[in-house]
Amino acid sequence: MITSPIWLPATLLAGATQAWRTAVQRRVSKSLSVNAAGLVRYLYGLPFALLLLGGYHWAFSTALPSPDAKFLLFCAAGGLAQIIATNLLIMAFAHRNFVVGTAYSKTEAVQGAILSFLLMGERLHPLAWTGIGCGVAGVMLLSGGGKRMGPADFLRALGQPAALTGIASGFFFALTAIGIRRATQEVGGSDPILAALIVLVVTVALQTLMQGGYLLLREPDEMRKLWGSWRISGQVGLLSAMGSACWFTGFATAPVALVRIVGQVEIAFTLGFGHFYLGERMTRSEVLGLLLVVSGVVLALAGSLW
Incomplete structure (x- = not known):
């Protein structure tokens, strides 16, 4: 059920911000371990999340x-x-x-649609499901990395480590969306943005404790490296807080599946950052995949209006 039209601009802004944050975070990941690179977004994002909540509360004097x-x-x-x-x-x-x-991680759209239906009873219009199909076809085409792939090649590619970790990442991102939506529903009140920001601060604080505690116990040397990377890590934290605030606002005001489908527009921003920021070349198949993703977003939006 859509409770506010703010979900659409919030989701589009979230996609752009997340693509930017992921591009910067990839630079950090080259000098840090997996856990340290993951902690960056929470540890450095928490101060910005607190500023967002405090600023909103001060501006609107909301209880x-x-x-x-x-x-x-x-x-x-x-x-x-x-x-x-x-x-x-x-x-x-x-x-x-x-x-x-x-x-590969963008398969979370279809995984999220299935999980939100099974766990929360959220239903989508047939046009939205068609949009999911277009989006998945687009990301699978993009997953080929510009190579021509037949059915057999595609099936073999799905067994590669990148596919397995990417698809698993999408599954857990889908679970994240469901958990956050339920948390915003438990906040109460009539202001979905305030609820989203409260959930953001509490969630990021818990994430900092969980992953930060693990890093201190198991990889103390990486913690020292993490503090030393504050110039780039601070950018990751700022972008992460802004992006998560937008995602959480989307989850607070619209069905998880719809937000994630429209959020696939992130791949368009990802291609842009990959090409201009990281110097990765864009192929014809990637352009076609991008068009399919965008078509899927348009169909999902059309389905949300019925």
Whole structure:
């Protein structure tokens, strides 16, 4: 159920910000371990998340609700799922290029649609399901990295480490979305943006404790490297806080599946950053895949209007 039209601009902005953040985070991941690179977005993102919540509360003088224990449970579950998903995505980057790693993770749209139906009873219009099909076809074409692939080649590619880690990343990102949506529903109140920002702060704080504690115990040397990378890591934290605030606003105001389908537009921004920021070449098949993804987004939007 869509409760506010703000979900659409929030989702589009989230896609752009996340693509930018992932591109910068990939630079950090070259000098840090998987867990340290994943912690960057939470540790450096928490101060910015607090600023966003404090600024919004000050600007609109909105009373802060008092969520219950169930709220904390959903925040912790969604946060843990996001930690796992982020680590898997970073691992996918190690096997293939930036665009391909992201493309595999974008299967979260169809996984999210299925999981949100099974776990939350959220239903989509047939046009939206058609959009999912176009989007998945597009990301699978992008996953070929510009190579021509027959059915047999495609099936073999699905067994490669990049595909397995990318698809698994998409699964846990889908679980993250469901956990965050349930957490925003537990906040209460009539302001979905405030609810999203509260969930953001609590979730990022829990993620910092979970992954930060693990890093201190198992990889203390990486923690020292992480502090030394503050110039780039600070950029990751800022972009992560802004992107998550937009994603969480989308989840608070529209069905998970719809937000994730439209969020596939991130792949368009990813191609742009991969090409201009990281110097990766764009092929004809990637352009075709991009068109399919955009078509899927348009169909999903059309389905949301019925």
